[in-house]
Amino acid sequence: MQEKAFQDFYPDEFSHCYGCGRLNAHGLKIKSFWDGEESVAVFSPEEKYMALPGFVYGGLIASLIDCHGTGTAAAASYRKENRPMDSEPPFRFVTASLKIDFLAPTPLGTALEIRGRVIEIKGKKVVVEAKLSAGKTLCATGTVVAVQLPPSMMAK
């Protein structure tokens, strides 16, 4: 794994996301890295993010897969162009669609691993499949259809 996470390369103005922005003081600050052809993020949720005592709530699982997916989409786009993640212009993706299947209750109090794999990269669209595990238990799978940030979101 490399030292800096995908999200650490986001320009400041795109680093305020509650899920993955390093400049969001209240957010999750998830960090994604390459591990060969897969991307991986490890995250230990605070107890407040529970569904019931002992279990992670689904919205957090969706957030982790979503932001890991858009991060993976950006990293894969640099890879495809064979240029480093600190080169210009920067890639920043948002989510067009998100599908999560919750396969098993996700325990709180343990590190969760989210692994991503790019299954399509074409034009401004990248599709990432993700698996979220707690130890050896596969808790959720997801598909993120990520698209490059539209100009309408850059205007503000």
Added chain:
Amino acid sequence: MQEKAFQDFYPDEFSHCYGCGRLNAHGLKIKSFWDGEESVAVFSPEEKYMALPGFVYGGLIASLIDCHGTGTAAAASYRKENRPMDSEPPFRFVTASLKIDFLAPTPLGTALEIRGRVIEIKGKKVVVEAKLSAGKTLCATGTVVAVQLPPSMMAK
């Protein structure tokens, strides 16, 4: 609309969810009500839940649709049995799958309306379709497949 929200009828032990638990001090505490055949929740996100300045992050949108969906599933189950929501045994649902399509950037700083409609209710499963709007703009649609809380999640 009635006074008490669907979530206000959840038993205490099922009221800790970050998205919808009235006993989670840090959570979103979303509140859902019937409006005829549809369920409706109105939510104004705090600024920290941004994707970029001025826009709501996708994980929050997923959370709102998710928890509004499971709440609607519970309320619909009482309706189907023609009994009030404070009667025993209580219904509490979790999400088996969640699909969100993000149609337009969701603005921050305005109330969001989430509307749900039950499209299937059968055995322990309820499928809810949801629309999330900001004013007249339809920002996201979602489908929640909700299932009754499995015994494995009650054990803790």
